[in-house]
Amino acid sequence: PHGKPLRYDGENLHLEPEIEEIATFYAAKLGTEHAKKKTFNQNFFADFKRAMRKHNSKYSGIIKDFKKCDFSVIRAHLDAVKAQQKDMRPCERKAIREAEAARVAKYQVAIVDGREEKVGNYRVEPPGLFLGRGEHPLAGKVKRRILPEDVTINIGEQETPPECPLPGHRWKKIVHEHSVTWLAFWRDSITSGFKYVWLGAGSAFKGMSDHSKFEKARKLHGVIGHVRAEYRRAWKSKDLSEQQRAVATYLIDVLALRVGNEKSEDEADTVGCCSLRFEHVKLERPSTLRLDFLGKDSIRYVNSVSVDPAVFACLQRFLNGKKNGDDVFDLVTVTSLNDYLRGFMDGLSGKVFRTYNASVTLDRLLQDTAGRDRVV
DNA sequence: CGAAAGACTTGGAACAATCTTC
């Protein structure tokens, strides 16, 4: 606790440590794009008030209006701390850095099947405000502190579990799972999703996985002709769901779209191929498809492409009678699409097309470069 | 069977380090 006050309606309020910490999370985000968003501020303030009630803060009844909160004193303190660190002499900075490196060294390696491997993320995520990307409905909520009681450790039966770093605490559970590659996990307090501790990118597990990914893409090269012939045929199918599946596969193949799994209400409204809606698609005669949607990370995808006339006709049919909010591919699910793709080749799924597409592109660029006698 | 759980990859943002440039 730094003891710096929150100014509220002109008064200096010295908050209890738990409350002060949350106010400090917000102060750190002052001036960023996040703090300009209504959802972010609303979610933050709701959690801030909830924390005051939970900790029986004496300010619970006082701090009622976000607009009267002034975090600038706390912010000035954060800025001062940062400036102080910046002003430190280089040798002093180096000493601190080296001491920290020595402290964490033992957490950065794991022995796997007798080999020493680097651990990727050996720290749990610190508490703070959930940021999110795009218009995320949970942005600004307080991400709580992870304690040893939240963490499950995966280790060999014969091995001694790592010592719990917090005195008086203990790990949630010690397990011995041989079929997975994670070393530990906890649940995220915002999304309730799983957060894992993995080995580093240079580890055998990650390397093998990466290798098999590219081998899959290479194998796709052998059957891509068959896949294309098959979906072209299915554009003319009498079965509308087969038609939809064939057009979706075509878009994933030629535009390298992501498949687009379903998302919940608690996430940003973004889409991929299978979740494209009426409003994301425009058809311009004679055969131009215009796509405009927010994809992964709420990044806008805008593209106008000339498509095969048969695809154009299919899309006209799919959109017929639909309105904003309706799925373009209402008869296709990601699962059904991937089941169909697996029929062509073991392990084939939508995302393999992206790896394939990128690999073919890189290969072509390398060929061009090699042709001009360049060293690569 | 659809939904939820679970495990893994992907990739942007934030931050840190280093490299110009004046």
Place this chain on the structure above:
DNA sequence: GAAGATTGTTCCAAGTCTTTCG
């Protein structure tokens, strides 16, 4: 040697997809 540009690294949100469950 400060400031700004560039590059590298870490963090963690946001995807994919298979397996398990009710």
